[in-house]
Amino acid sequence: MTISRTKKLAGVAAAAGLLVALAGCGAAPETAPTSSESAPEVVEGFTPCLVSDDGGFNDKSFNQSALEGMERAAEELGVEPIEVESSSANDYAPNLENLIAEGCTFIVSVGFKLSADTIASATANPDVNYAIIDDWADADGDGTTDAPNIKPLQFDTxxxxxxxxxxxxxxxxxxxxxxxxxxxxxxxxxxxxxxxxxxxxxxxxxxxxxxxxxxxxxxxxxxxxxxxxxxxxxxxxxxxxxxxxxxxxxxxxxxxxxxxxxxxxxxxxxxxxxxxxxxxxxxxxxxxxxxxxxxxxxxxRIDQAVYDATMSAATGDFDVEPYVGTLENEGVGLSGxxxxxxxxxxxxxxxxxxxxxxxxxxxxxxxxxxxx
Structure with missing residues (x-):
């Protein structure tokens, strides 16, 4: 497993197309602030963190997209994110433990496969905010997330x-x-x-x-x-x-x-x-x-969903209401x-x-x- 601290990762802009997918929480996202606009006020000690599944951050797919979303938010916020790359399923729990030890206040788990370990980590650390991609974090199947500090980021692909x-x-x-x-x-x-x-x-x-x-x-x-x-x-x-x-x-x-x-x-x-x-x-x-x-x-648009969740957590407006990306809110779609x-x-x-x-x-x- 690899832990890295980076200030900026060069992102890849999605090509404009017929049905470009732009994610947002129930609606199309607002235009990102320009450099001339002031950065939002960040809660003291805010440290955003990300843990990949075993596909790694260079998968040209969902892990990379999540990383780009967090990096974009961190750059705008002026904070330093921590990214942890998993090489196998055996890394998930230790990676989450390491993120807690590093002082993370907001953790995004990339993927369904991290569900059980994310639930365990969130349950043990109720003061830390979590989001998980492609999962409800509902292992017992009762229709609610198994820890009250996890926000599901889902997509009706x-x-x-x-x-x-x-x-x-x-x-x-x-x-x-x-x-x-x-x-x-x-x-x-x-x-x-x-x-x-x-x-x-x-x-x-x-x-x-x-x-x-x-x-x-x-x-x-x-x-x-x-x-x-x-x-x-x-x-x-x-x-x-x-x-x-x-x-x-x-x-x-x-x-x-x-x-x-x-x-x-x-x-x-x-x-x-x-x-x-x-x-x-x-x-x-x-x-x-x-x-x-x-x-x-x-x-x-995992990148936009992670960006939105990170920005809300940074400003103290984080909520655990599940996000579902659809064609209507432009969370999913076709490229050109x-x-x-x-x-x-x-x-x-x-x-x-x-x-x-x-x-x-x-x-x-x-x-x-x-x-x-």
């Missing part, structure tokens, strides 16, 4: 993934392939919610267009499919990606942080024209090695289509915009067993 699935189907049908696929890291809600929405979006395209696009790698009804067993870009992940490519797909959705790198390598080895969808961040913008492979990314903008099927962007409005209005219900 199925809504954005639905749009991504629709776009993937349109792309595949235009190419005459009519086959798309997906695989994930671990079958946990923050992963399977993407896969549910993706498959449902393909089904919507077939319904609306009379299409016959097949989906490989995930069965929504059975909640079962192709998984790598972790979030590492390793041989297992590459073999799993290859198994999907072997079905003849020309669009693939890897869900699980760095495992997209394994999909990239499998595509290169196969010499195929398959494109991929990114998750969490605008993948084409954060990793140049896949910029010419990413059709579009299904985004959840980047290099593929000029090659899209005619009318696709208008169709996606119309679907988004239908989801927001409630005319079209899009949900998943993993929806928050």
């Amino acid at each position: 199925v809504q954005a993934a639905y749009l991504g699935g629709y776009a993937a189907a349109a792309w595949s049908e235009q190419a005459g392939v009519n086959k798309v696929g997906t695989f994930g890291g671990i079958p946990i809600p923050p992963v399977t919610i993407f896969m549910d929405g993706f498959v449902q979006g393909v089904e919507k395209y077939n319904e609306d267009k009379g299409g016959s696009v097949e989906t490989f790698g995930w069965d929504v009804e059975a909640q079962d499919g192709s998984m790598t067993g972790g979030f590492q870009a390793n041989d297992t992940a590459k073999q799993t990606a290859q198994g999907i490519l072997d079905q003849g797909v020309d669009v693939i959705l890897p869900v699980g942080g760095p495992i997209y790198q394994s999909a990239r390598d499998a595509i290169a080895d196969a010499g195929s024209d398959t494109v991929m969808l990114g998750v969490d961040s605008d993948l084409a913008a954060v990793d140049e090695s896949v910029a010419d492979l990413v059709l579009v990314s299904i985004m959840k 289509f980047g290099a593929f903008e000029s090659e899209l099927p005619e009318g696709l962007e208008d169709e996606l915009a119309a679907l988004q409005e239908q989801i927001i209005s409630g005319e079209l219900e899009v949900t998943s067993p993993s929806s928050p």
Whole structure:
């Protein structure tokens, strides 16, 4: 495990696109203060801290996005954050203990996998504020967080993934392939919610267009499919990606942080024209090695949610009301289509915009067993 103190980390700005996801607590976030505006008054001794899951801060995905959100807040506040990177699940509890020992007053845990250790730490340290990404911190299932000082930061990603699935189907049908696929890291809600929405979006395209696009790698009804067993870009992940490519797909959705790198390598080895969808961040913008492979990314603005929570904790306005990012409050959405903008099927962007409005209005219900 690695503990680091940094004053600033160079962030990656998300590219502007058709359906850019901007998170906020129930509404689109306000414009960040300019350098000419005075910094907010910070409570005495405020020390914001962040602990990653075992994907690490360089995952080009949710851990990195969380780090960027905290770094942006810390810079505006003029405070020094503490970041702790986990290399395995065995690091979670010790990392949280170390953050308490370092004097952290606000701790963000990145991911579902840290839930039990975050609950234990928050219970033992009631004067410290906590937030956790992609989890309710409700181990006993009674509908409330198991410690009164934890704020859940959740995202109804199925809504954005639905749009991504629709776009993937349109792309595949235009190419005459009519086959798309997906695989994930671990079958946990923050992963399977993407896969549910993706498959449902393909089904919507077939319904609306009379299409016959097949989906490989995930069965929504059975909640079962192709998984790598972790979030590492390793041989297992590459073999799993290859198994999907072997079905003849020309669009693939890897869900699980760095495992997209394994999909990239499998595509290169196969010499195929398959494109991929990114998750969490605008993948084409954060990793140049896949910029010419990413059709579009299904985004959840973890960075903005962490920024907002950090700013509220810094000024003494922290509350534990759960935040849920949706299309309506711009906490989730699609990135732009980047290099593929000029090659899209005619009318696709208008169709996606119309679907988004239908989801927001409630005319079209899009949900998943993993929806928050």
